[in-house]
Amino acid sequence: MFNPLALVADLFGLPTWLPTIVALAVFLYWYGARKLDFFKNRGAPYVEGALPFAGNFLNVVRHGFTDDLQRINKYGRMFGELHGSVPIWVIADPELVREVGIKEFSSFTNRRKAGFAFNPEFKKALHLVEDSEWKGIRNVMTHGFSSAKMKRMVPLIQHCADEFADSFQQYLDQNKEFEAKELCGNFTMDVIATTQFGIEVSSSKEAGNHELIKHVKLLFASLSIKNPVIMLTLFIPSTASLLERFGIGVFNSRAMSFISNYINRLCQLRSQKTEKPVNFLELMLSAYDEDLDDPKDTSISVIDDTTEYINKVKDWRNGKKTLSMHEIISNSILFFIAGYDTTSTAMCWMFHELAHNPDIQENLYQEIEETIAQYGSLTYDAVASMKYLDQVFCETTRMYPPAQRTDRICTEDCKIGGHLIRKGEILNIPIYGIHMNPDYWPEPEEFRPERFAKENAGDIVPYSYLAFGVGPRGCVGQRLAVLESKIGVVTALRRFRFVPSENAERHPKFNTLGTCSAINGIHLRVESRS
Numbered sequence: 317m318f319n320p321l322a323l324v325a326d327l328f329g330l331p332t333w334l335p336t337i338v339a340l341a342v343f344l345y346w347y348g349a350r351k352l353d354f355f356k357n358r359g360a361p362y363v364e365g366a367l368p369f370a371g372n373f374l375n376v377v378r379h380g381f382t383d384d385l386q387r388i389n390k391y392g393r394m395f396g397e398l399h400g401s402v403p404i405w406v407i408a409d410p411e412l413v414r415e416v417g418i419k420e421f422s423s424f425t426n427r428r429k430a431g432f433a434f435n436p437e438f439k440k441a442l443h444l445v446e447d448s449e450w451k452g453i454r455n456v457m458t459h460g461f462s463s464a465k466m467k468r469m470v471p472l473i474q475h476c477a478d479e480f481a482d483s484f485q486q487y488l489d490q491n492k493e494f495e496a497k498e499l500c501g502n503f504t505m506d507v508i509a510t511t512q513f514g515i516e517v518s519s520s521k522e523a524g525n526h527e528l529i530k531h532v533k534l535l536f537a538s539l540s541i542k543n544p545v546i547m548l549t550l551f552i553p554s555t556a557s558l559l560e561r562f563g564i565g566v567f568n569s570r571a572m573s574f575i576s577n578y579i580n581r582l583c584q585l586r587s588q589k590t591e592k593p594v595n596f597l598e599l600m601l602s603a604y605d606e607d608l609d610d611p612k613d614t615s616i617s618v619i620d621d622t623t624e625y626i627n628k629v630k631d632w633r634n635g636k637k638t639l640s641m642h643e644i645i646s647n648s649i650l651f652f653i654a655g656y657d658t659t660s661t662a663m664c665w666m667f668h669e670l671a672h673n674p675d676i677q678e679n680l681y682q683e684i685e686e687t688i689a690q691y692g693s694l695t696y697d698a699v700a701s702m703k704y705l706d707q708v709f710c711e712t713t714r715m716y717p718p719a720q721r722t723d724r725i726c727t728e729d730c731k732i733g734g735h736l737i738r739k740g741e742i743l744n745i746p747i748y749g750i751h752m753n754p755d756y757w758p759e760p761e762e763f764r765p766e767r768f769a770k771e772n773a774g775d776i777v778p779y780s781y782l783a784f785g786v787g788p789r790g791c792v793g794q795r796l797a798v799l800e801s802k803i804g805v806v807t808a809l810r811r812f813r814f815v816p817s818e819n820a821e822r823h824p825k826f827n828t829l830g831t832c833s834a835i836n837g838i839h840l841r842v843e844s845r846s
């Protein structure tokens with residue numbers, strides 16, 4: 317067979333392997349560099365210094381998205397950057413955010429699958445599914461997070477909050493400082509386990525000794541830039557589908573199958589019960605429709621003895637709001653992933669700012685005591701009526717949004733900000749960059765809860781507060797996140813005054829994972845209020 321590379325080697329008297337190596341190197345360079353001019357060709361401003369294969373991603377590895385405001389100042393309200401060789405449109409203007417998130421929602425319904433490969437158990441997670449599949453699951457989930465459902469969850473959350481507040485006592489007794497993120501993480505883990513599955517894991521008491529929690533923590537440990545699956549799919553996104561075909565995903569597969577089997581077992585136990593406890597698993601099971609289970613799907617073992625139970629709940633099931641068992645399992649796992657770190661991040665920054673702003677802490681304490689005196693206890697309505705508490709929560713999540721960016725993928729060509737966005741292209745919304753932009757938030761580094769007071773509502777630029785995202789694809793767990801953060805903080809503040817410890821930093825540095833987590837932790841002490 318004719319081999320042009322062998323002919324070249326022969327012609328120049330070179331070893332036969334050399335032209336092959338050179339051709340391979342040229343191809344690799346072309347492959348890695350083929351998107352470098354993407355934004356130039358589209359006439360859009362773009363972040364300079366992109367490299368073949370890496371694009372601008374080395375900057376993200378170094379700084380996360382903490383320097384988004386600098387990029388916004390330099391490149392304007394809409395610009396491009398390359399994540400590996402994937403072009404990303406960054407829209408940093410509240411009006412454009414509204415356009416993408418609401419007005420043109422039908423063209424931007426889906427989120428990017430992060431380019432990662434996902435474990436089979438996780439593939440039906442709300443976060444990842446698209447179009448009508450997303451709509452179906454979201455319908456059930458929205459129902460689960462209604463205020464009526466939240467009201468019924470208050471006693472479960474309060475129980476976790478009491479154990480959470482108890483956990484500060486030992487630090488007071490021993491006159492020791494503590495790291496707030498870890499303690500808040502124990503609390504949010506307890507809340508998810510009890511509101512999601514109706515199980516008590518007591519992380520606040522036993523520091524995550526429960527087998528389920530150990531495995532959930534393994535899932536989080538997988539989310540690191542050192543994970544080879546993340547690295548590979550980030551730089552060569554086309555490998556994601558190949559990995560998925562072999563059942564390889566970003567998450568620790570042992571932990572995934574442990575959790576999936578655990579949920580399976582819980583479902584079986586539930587099927588034997590006649591009364592309906594208040595938790596999300598129960599809600600999802602009530603929407604279970606075995607006809608939706610794909611018999612060819614071997615990624616999860618479908619439970620076959622729940623039929624009796626399902627028949628029982630058919631009466632009160634809305635015909636359209638149905639889920640397959642795969643969807644129930646994926647979304648049970650998602651609740652841990654979406655709700656644990658985000659909510660504990662918000663809470664620990666609340667404690668941080670309250671500790672460094674004693675006047676604000678005392679004002680909040682006054683509101684809490686007066687409201688509870690009025691309502692008799694910390695009921696759902698009492699929490700809802702604490703206006704200052706809400707301002708403190710909003711201002712905290714403005715300054716420290718647990719997710720620094722979110723994204724959308726374009727499903728139909730659409731013009732945004734004067735640029736044609738083509739089907740398949742990805743948009744990023746720089747939440748942190750917008751929250752820190754003085755055009756929308758004067759002196760953005762200052763912690764000022766009054767920005768969110770009713771009388772100042774007119775000063776807030778619509779769609780400039782985006783901690784929970786935007787539009788129909790925004791955070792489905794917002795109500796739970798806000799409620800549990802408030803109950804946790806109120807319960808702790810009633811017993812303790814929070815103060816900075818000797819190791820506290822006033823402005824802790826964030827990690828670079830795009831989540832506003834303090835790299836060296838949040839170090840505090842408590843003083844007794846009694």
Ligand code: HEM
Nearest residue numbers: 443654655658659662719722784785786789790791793797
């Ligand atoms: C303070 C805590 C939280 C914050 C700041 C937060 C923030 C966010 C953000 C920014 C998004 C993307 C929204 C968008 O793209 O427009 C999101 C999506 C999501 N969040 Fe949260 N979240 C929090 C807590 C929770 C909790 C407790 C749960 C559930 C237990 C949850 C479940 C979800 C889910 C399932 C999605 C995907 C929604 C969809 O694709 O339809 N989150 N969250």
